[in-house]
Amino acid sequence: MPTPSTPRSDRSSSSTTKEKILDAAEELFSELGYDATSLRAVTKTAGVNLAAVNYHCGSKLGLFRAIFERRIGPLNRERLAALERARERVGEGKVIPLGEVLRAFFEAPVRMAAREDPGFRRFLRIAGRMQSASGDHANALVPVFAEVREHFHAALRAALPHLDDRDFSWRLHLLIGAMCTLFADPQRIAILSQGHCDPENPDEVLAQLIAFGKGALGAPSKEPLDEDGAAEGPA
Amino acid sequence: MPTPSTPRSDRSSSSTTKEKILDAAEELFSELGYDATSLRAVTKTAGVNLAAVNYHCGSKLGLFRAIFERRIGPLNRERLAALERARERVGEGKVIPLGEVLRAFFEAPVRMAAREDPGFRRFLRIAGRMQSASGDHANALVPVFAEVREHFHAALRAALPHLDDRDFSWRLHLLIGAMCTLFADPQRIAILSQGHCDPENPDEVLAQLIAFGKGALGAPSKEPLDEDGAAEGPA
DNA sequence: GGATAATTCAAACGTATGATTGAAACGGGC
DNA sequence: GCCCGTTTCAATCATACGTTTGAATTATCC
Numbered sequence: 252m253p254t255p256s257t258p259r260s261d262r263s264s265s266s267t268t269k270e271k272i273l274d275a276a277e278e279l280f281s282e283l284g285y286d287a288t289s290l291r292a293v294t295k296t297a298g299v300n301l302a303a304v305n306y307h308c309g310s311k312l313g314l315f316r317a318i319f320e321r322r323i324g325p326l327n328r329e330r331l332a333a334l335e336r337a338r339e340r341v342g343e344g345k346v347i348p349l350g351e352v353l354r355a356f357f358e359a360p361v362r363m364a365a366r367e368d369p370g371f372r373r374f375l376r377i378a379g380r381m382q383s384a385s386g387d388h389a390n391a392l393v394p395v396f397a398e399v400r401e402h403f404h405a406a407l408r409a410a411l412p413h414l415d416d417r418d419f420s421w422r423l424h425l426l427i428g429a430m431c432t433l434f435a436d437p438q439r440i441a442i443l444s445q446g447h448c449d450p451e452n453p454d455e456v457l458a459q460l461i462a463f464g465k466g467a468l469g470a471p472s473k474e475p476l477d478e479d480g481a482a483e484g485p486a
Numbered sequence: 487m488p489t490p491s492t493p494r495s496d497r498s499s500s501s502t503t504k505e506k507i508l509d510a511a512e513e514l515f516s517e518l519g520y521d522a523t524s525l526r527a528v529t530k531t532a533g534v535n536l537a538a539v540n541y542h543c544g545s546k547l548g549l550f551r552a553i554f555e556r557r558i559g560p561l562n563r564e565r566l567a568a569l570e571r572a573r574e575r576v577g578e579g580k581v582i583p584l585g586e587v588l589r590a591f592f593e594a595p596v597r598m599a600a601r602e603d604p605g606f607r608r609f610l611r612i613a614g615r616m617q618s619a620s621g622d623h624a625n626a627l628v629p630v631f632a633e634v635r636e637h638f639h640a641a642l643r644a645a646l647p648h649l650d651d652r653d654f655s656w657r658l659h660l661l662i663g664a665m666c667t668l669f670a671d672p673q674r675i676a677i678l679s680q681g682h683c684d685p686e687n688p689d690e691v692l693a694q695l696i697a698f699g700k701g702a703l704g705a706p707s708k709e710p711l712d713e714d715g716a717a718e719g720p721a
Numbered sequence: 722g723g724a725t726a727a728t729t730c731a732a733a734c735g736t737a738t739g740a741t742t743g744a745a746a747c748g749g750g751c
Numbered sequence: 752g753c754c755c756g757t758t759t760c761a762a763t764c765a766t767a768c769g770t771t772t773g774a775a776t777t778a779t780c781c
Contacts, residue, residue, distance in 0.1 A: 424678060538728085
């Protein structure tokens with residue numbers, strides 16, 4: 252029963268074995284997926300012994316969970332804090348405007364991915380892929396997003412009184428799917444848009460996500476009866 | 487070099503070996519993913535010999551491609567036909583309204599998945615997952631969607647003159663991501679919405695996708711300068 | 722109905738995987 | 752300076768994988 256209380260007193264020389272493993276696994280999982288990544292490839296990339304991952308994480312599934320344990324806390328905290336700031340800004344009982352809620356929802360992951368640490372970007376890619384994955388490793392982290400989801404669900408619901416429950420659920424689900432697709436492979440849009448879009452620019456990504464989300468969530472509830480479905484967007 | 491010219495004269499008793507393989511593979515790939523599905527599981531489910539898949543499809547990757555070869559033709563044809571019908575409806579040089587283009591884009595997969603054949607639903611699930619997958623099997627079918635994508639790209643572009651190229655590319659990419667997430671796991675929204683949403687009802691799915699897409703794509707190009715991001719959706 | 726091609730089958734091949742072992746090396750506390 | 756808990760390491764286990772083989776079986780054509 253190894254319960255590493257104080258892993259190392261001196262970690263000046265690079266990093267812990269476990270951190271090296273997590274970094275390597277993050278990289279490989281994000282590029283190859285869970286199944287296609289072998290522990291041998293992980294330990295080789297990390298420059299550690301094969302048995303180290305079982306020692307530090309217990310199993311391959313434990314390694315996957317450990318990746319999330321390292322990153323999900325800061326991300327969730329930042330998201331909820333941003334929502335709280337928005338709530339304080341508008342006042343106690345007031346409804347937070349849609350754009351503000353969406354900004355609070357998108358800003359943390361976008362900004363954190365843009366900061367120098369490439370590990371977080373890779374983590375986001377893994378997380379985005381889990382939206383449409385199955386298996387133990389995917390099921391293991393359903394609860395991990397539950398709290399954030401509930402808070403933003405409530406805030407968005409309040410900002411969208413014109414929608415009934417069904418419309419609201421549909422749109423929120425689709426919007427999260429759009430976000431996850433973006434996170435799952437940011438480079439794809441750079442290629443498909445032939446360079447028009449720059450997924451490396453956090454301001455651009457954020458602005459686009461918010462504009463997209465506002466339009467999608469804020470669209471009218473029931474289709475107006477006129478048949479021509481021309482864009483009613485531009486004021 | 488087996489080149490099965492006429493596979494079978496009598497196929498009254500159930501189906502061909504290859505069809506049994508494709509059906510089983512479709513089921514397992516859609517539930518477990520490509521890597522987690524073994525040929526042994528496929529052949530066992532299909533009730534055929536293990537070597538049959540290599541005989542009929544060449545390899546596991548060939549099996550994956552064969553699944554797409556069977557389904558993608560009818561889907562693409564139906565989508566392009568729907569777009570063509572919409573084009574004829576509005577007249578030669580006219581711009582097809584956004585809602586019509588979106589309907590042509592979404593209707594075929596939604597309707598085809600709703601018809602009795604459960605195989606197509608599974609195929610859609612596989613296809614949706616490929617949006618955020620990597621590896622040979624995912625790369626193998628990039629060109630498979632190219633033609634449809636180009637046609638709808640052009641039609642949507644014409645319907646959205648108020649957007650610049652960058653905004654347009656962002657929104658289209660995000661919209662396709664939202665759709666793929668839905669196809670990749672239709673049951674998820676039924677669970678997360680606590681039964682409010684019924685992904686089995688094609689009319690509901692179609693209406694929601696179109697409403698979502700119209701709002702998302704049709705949203706104003708540049709953020710209005712007023713700071714409160716209240717929903718401008720409801721007229 | 723016999724030759725010929727197409728298909729099915731059981732068995733095996735070589736390799737890769739996740740996990741485990743037990744001994745060796747390391748580290749801090751006294 | 753020795754002891755003990757922690758960590759590393761090479762070696763190995765059992766299993767699962769995709770693929771291949773060659774013989775047996777079945778369908779097709781003349």
